[in-house]
Amino acid sequence: MSEPFIRLTNVGKVYQTKTGPTEACSDINLDIQKSEFVAIVGPSGCGKTTILKMVAGLAPYTAGTITVGGKRVDRPQTDVGIVFQEAIMLDWRDVLENVMLQIDIRHMDRATYEPVARGLLKATGLEGFEKKKPYELSGGMRQRVSICRALVHGPTMLLMDEPFGALDALTREQISMDIQRVWMESRKTALHITHSIPEAVLLADRVVVMGPRPGRIVEIIDIDLPRPRRLDRLPERFHEYSTRIRNIFKSNGVLAMD
Amino acid sequence: MSFASDTAKLGTETAATAAGLGVLRKLMPLAGIVAFLLVWQVFVVVWKMPPYLLPSPVAIASTFVTELPDLLRHGWVTVYEMIAGYTLAVCVAIPLAIAITSSARFNEFVMPTMLFFQIVPKVAIAPLFLVWFGVGPTPKILVAFLISFFPIVIDAAVGLRSMSTEMADLARSMGATRLQVFARFRLPTSLPYLFSGLKVAATLAIAGTVVGEFVGADKGLGYLLLVTNSNMQTSLMFATIVALTIIGLVFYYSVELVEGLLIPWHVTHRAREESGTM
Numbered sequence: 001m002s003e004p005f006i007r008l009t010n011v012g013k014v015y016q017t018k019t020g021p022t023e024a025c026s027d028i029n030l031d032i033q034k035s036e037f038v039a040i041v042g043p044s045g046c047g048k049t050t051i052l053k054m055v056a057g058l059a060p061y062t063a064g065t066i067t068v069g070g071k072r073v074d075r076p077q078t079d080v081g082i083v084f085q086e087a088i089m090l091d092w093r094d095v096l097e098n099v100m101l102q103i104d105i106r107h108m109d110r111a112t113y114e115p116v117a118r119g120l121l122k123a124t125g126l127e128g129f130e131k132k133k134p135y136e137l138s139g140g141m142r143q144r145v146s147i148c149r150a151l152v153h154g155p156t157m158l159l160m161d162e163p164f165g166a167l168d169a170l171t172r173e174q175i176s177m178d179i180q181r182v183w184m185e186s187r188k189t190a191l192h193i194t195h196s197i198p199e200a201v202l203l204a205d206r207v208v209v210m211g212p213r214p215g216r217i218v219e220i221i222d223i224d225l226p227r228p229r230r231l232d233r234l235p236e237r238f239h240e241y242s243t244r245i246r247n248i249f250k251s252n253g254v255l256a257m258d
Numbered sequence: 259m260s261f262a263s264d265t266a267k268l269g270t271e272t273a274a275t276a277a278g279l280g281v282l283r284k285l286m287p288l289a290g291i292v293a294f295l296l297v298w299q300v301f302v303v304v305w306k307m308p309p310y311l312l313p314s315p316v317a318i319a320s321t322f323v324t325e326l327p328d329l330l331r332h333g334w335v336t337v338y339e340m341i342a343g344y345t346l347a348v349c350v351a352i353p354l355a356i357a358i359t360s361s362a363r364f365n366e367f368v369m370p371t372m373l374f375f376q377i378v379p380k381v382a383i384a385p386l387f388l389v390w391f392g393v394g395p396t397p398k399i400l401v402a403f404l405i406s407f408f409p410i411v412i413d414a415a416v417g418l419r420s421m422s423t424e425m426a427d428l429a430r431s432m433g434a435t436r437l438q439v440f441a442r443f444r445l446p447t448s449l450p451y452l453f454s455g456l457k458v459a460a461t462l463a464i465a466g467t468v469v470g471e472f473v474g475a476d477k478g479l480g481y482l483l484l485v486t487n488s489n490m491q492t493s494l495m496f497a498t499i500v501a502l503t504i505i506g507l508v509f510y511y512s513v514e515l516v517e518g519l520l521i522p523w524h525v526t527h528r529a530r531e532e533s534g535t536m
Contacts, residue, residue, distance in 0.1 A: 053427075056427075056431060058427045058430060058431070076430040076431055076433070077431065078431065078432065078433035080431055081431075082427070082428065082431045084424045084427070084428065085424075086422075086424060088422070088424050088425050088428050090442075090443070090446065091523045091524070092446050092521070092523045101432075101442070102432055104442075105429070105432040105433065105434045105438055105442065106432060106433060133523055135523070135525070135528065
């Protein structure tokens with residue numbers, strides 16, 4: 001394989017708190033190839049969000065090195081689209097303008113990118129909602145807008161931090177399908193943080209399984225399933241992968257079945 | 259009273275339309291005021307109150323109309339002082355709020371002084387202003403400034419600190435400059451808070467101006483209050499109070515109007531309509 005696009009080598013992070021230093025994660029070694037979709041799944045507090053923030057250059061790491069595109073990450077990355085757990089909407093801008101915010105801040109050409117924004121909104125089922133204000137939308141629709149915003153400028157890297165965390169189960173399923181579709185069209189290098197095993201298996205080429213604090217990588221599993229993966233036609237192997245990950249959590253004391 | 263008969267009709271007609279109810283609801287606050295004035299009028303007439311003690315609402319209204327030129331002449335002075343003091347407060351408070359939210363050191367440096375000036379009773383400083391600046395408009399403007407300054411600074415500072423860390427992260431991932439973060443994210447986020455301070459300050463500004471005029475003036479509604487008080491012109495005194503109230507209300511609603519124009523997206527200004535989504 002070629003040089004990985006994102007490379008984490010012996011990465012660790014220690015927080016200074018009032019009660020002394022706390023280790024968020026340690027010995028993280030992970031290579032992500034260009035156009036690969038990697039999901040990190042793990043229990044609460046295992047430092048998976050910290051990993052995403054460190055890759056994005058939004059949080060400093062205290063050990064090891066992270067490189068993106070061969071360059072060491074030491075400042076906020078800008079060739080990136082990020083989807084946060086909460087859809088961060090600017091209430092004073094309508095749906096289209098919330099997507100176009102990305103273009104405005106970067107001083108990119110509005111005329112070129114407005115069709116892109118409209119196309120993304122259409123692809124995520126938001127056609128006809130362009131002029132709505134964020135408060136007129138449901139939680140799932142707001143999160144779809146933030147996904148469009150993360151993609152409109154054509155970044156090489158898509159980072160998603162528990163984007164379905166605040167959504168109901170049905171909406172999660174729908175947006176998973178939306179994400180798979182837009183990802184298959186664009187093939188961005190994607191890092192997806194989640195605490196849902198099926199969601200990780202459904203979306204990712206590889207699933208990184210993390211153990212409880214301090215966060216370490218326990219296992220990395222290749223998901224060899226054809227795309228597009230459909231929720232209504234999940235093959236037997238899908239369930240095998242899910243069970244395997246569940247068993248890893250069980251043996252690490254994250255899950256107790258009886 | 260039509261209000262009473264309206265209610266009676268509603269009781270009998272069970273199929274009252276929603277529109278009718280809406281109109282009635284809008285008239286409700288007005289009906290309260292009308293009822294209050296009516297009781298007042300009856301009280302004055304029945305008990306034969308001497309006008310220097312308590313004039314009737316009708317008498318006050320007639321004084322208001324006959325003395326309108328005088329009220330306008332003095333009212334204009336008060337409005338001018340109030341708006342000047344308020345504008346000065348806005349012009350100083352907002353940059354100061356930006357400064358104290360940008361620098362923790364500056365915050366520590368300036369906060370105790372600001373608190374000191376807020377806690378010192380404005381009535382106590384007003385005579386000092388008179389000594390320094392004479393009987394002209396300056397001392398009144400300064401009292402109005404002092405009294406409306408603090409709520410604007412505090413609320414603007416709260417607003418400027420209210421942007422979430424996720425929004426800051428989002429801005430940084432877009433490569434936003436410091437100026438862009440401020441103008442596109444932080445400032446608009448702060449506006450609802452800023453306006454709550456601006457509205458509180460708007461109601462205080464008129465009080466500050468009158469306090470300033472009480473201490474020493476030869477014109478203005480505060481001055482007129484003192485004169486009518488010593489001359490036992492109680493009816494004109496009430497008319498002056500009415501004029502001050504009108505000024506205060508108009509000023510408050512003007513600020514609220516600007517708020518509605520600037521932040522129509524905020525929860526307090528959203529049109530109450532069904533959002534046809536999902």
